[in-house]
Amino acid sequence: MSILIIEAFYGGSHKQLVDLLQEELEDCVLYTLPAKKWHWRARTSALYFSQNIPISEHYRLLFASSVLNLTELAALRPDLGKLKKILYFHENQLVYPVKKCQERDFQYGYNQILSCLVADVVVFNSVFNMESFLTSIGKFVKLIPDHRPKDLESIIRPKCQVVYFPIRFPDVSREHDKDPETFFKVLMHLKDLGLNFHVSVLGETFTDVPDVFSESKETLGSSVLHWGYLPSKDDYFQVLCMADVVVSTAKHEFFGVAMLEAVYCGCYPLCPKDLVYPEIFPAEYLYSTPEQLSKRLQNFCKRPDIIRKHLYKGEMAPFSWAALHGKFRSLLTTEPREDL
Template identity: 90%
Template sequence: MIIHLLPDSPKKEGRSFPRLCFKEAVREKKTTRFFLTEPGVKAFEKSLLDLEGEGLSHGLLGISSTWDTCGQWLCSIGISTGESGKADSLKIWDSMSTLIIEAFYGGSHKQLVDLLQEDLEDCVLYTLPAKKWHWRARTSALYFSQNVPVSDNYRILFASSVLNLTELTALRPDLGKLKKVLYFHENQLVYPVQKCQERDFQYGYNQILSCLVADVVVFNSAFNMESFLTSIRKFMKLIPDHRPKNLESIIRPKCQVLYFPIRFPDVSREHDKDPESFFRSLLRLQEAGLSFHVSVLGETFTDVPGIFSEAKKALGSSVLHWGYLPSKDDYFQALCMADVVISTAKHEFFGVAMLEAVYCGCYPLCPKDLVYPEIFPAEYLYSTPEQLFKRLQNFCKRPDIIRKHLYKGEMARFSWAALRGKFRSLLTTEPREDL
């Protein structure tokens, strides 16, 4: 027989190899599931010797181990049976029932799946690095179809909407049978682009198709959900003829809102955050002779807009921190030193970084648009760049106003502690007889 062992992640503490259960599986030639880390190979060899001592003639043909392309340690062990000499097939897998796939493993996408993997005892994670987003959206389904091992034990598939779920389930019908949960960090139907003609219809179209094959569609905010669902009809009008109908009414019953659970830092510097408006306000404060310090923190996944280097030079000694802080502690320390956190975003479906800053004591100033009215009370919202400038001008003259201020919104509902149970419920299901 040929036995393939898919181990637990090597980053986690492994369990001892369950020899008694293994021997029973070999005797009965039945499928059993185990965790296995690299030291478990020695125990596996001992089990084979035990079997031979019991009169079961099994010859060890060889053991080889390697790292697969998804970062899992794999062990392949060949055994010949003394009865017929034929190579029977027995697969012994780990006990992972939740398969998590993240095609863009960075930022908030990484934070979420890391939390889930840390909290769920029976999940396995496959990822691609957070680079070249457009290519991840176009091609990751084919990659994962070839690199996610087949397992009879999977019951749930959790993926972000970067993945083309339709393609994956077509290429891997075994995954199509699972309970499929699709999580939207952002949606491509209303995602801003620098030039209208640059929008690739396929990205939004793929997300619509993924919703149609998913069993549950989860959004990180009501704004994200409603902006997606109510844009489907207009978006599909881009098709010149023979347009599909009633897609919103088909997809909406599957949808729910489950806020992003905040625990770790996540910020980004992209054109959709409108850095021009942000820096214009700061430079006006500087021209007015007002004293302030600024920290510009964030991870960059694309080219950095030119305004960043120009503003850094112009702001000079007013800059305290500039760029990405890889240490979580350093990041939170920088937030705790600040008085105000500002968003000038043209696009935001949740706003992890803003809430993290508020948690650290910052006074938030956000556009009265996008997801912000759903998250923040009205007093923290502004409608125009001029309103933003006047409020910042007042704060520079009277910093005591914000330093004595107590935030009037609710933070607990966005915490992992509050949302943990809902995510666990989402990722549980009764075993299906057809799997």
């Protein structure tokens, strides 16, 4: 097995990516930890993997998401430190939203910066993700009271590239950072106006679920078609194919797999004119305020035929595995190194 894949948070899009790579690429071996207690995975997974990944002379390349502290792993396991190391960013901790600024733990972002310095190649799933990370490094290190490191952006940037998250689209013939309050507030307003609609709220449930979810489910009552996590991907896509509109109210999004999957299944997307969305969706699918979102949904409720006849004007192909597999194969091509 020449490609060693490590995923410290094996769930959601992180799981989707490494499962796809292991299935589609030859000579891969995968080591994971369950997608629970993210903060502890970021703090301690390197030590766990250092003790649980067998020593092998066959490894030539290491691919890991940025949850892993790559610096610690390379120090604890010099044999792995010698490999070509590729770090993939699903999200970055320099601009990841927190409820209060003082809640931001400096160490998470600092670990990602260190991991970039150790990595040979740093890959981001969007230009927004890459630029928001790189351009925040200077401000971030100013939090250090004295003896600050210098020129980190200029050191890291040459290693960086963007390779969109590869989606294996189906054959059709998911916390406070997603801002559920705004989403449900808009739906309540539609209900107060007496407009007819149905809603499906899909996604994994983690430890802390905002109260607004349970309260809204009760208030929306018979308007709810589906609620919660659908373990079967086929069932999930079936629900998407039944829907007319897919809405994001996210305050944090570095890519947005679920939105693209829904659009592929025929949904009309409505996304904030912010974050990664302008990079992926044409302007007509973006809104600037909750009021704009509400007005558009009101119109759709009154005239559902408008969206049912609509043909999506954006591009889906660039985000497909079919289009991206060549880039990933090139990225994960292992060339023998003289020092191994």
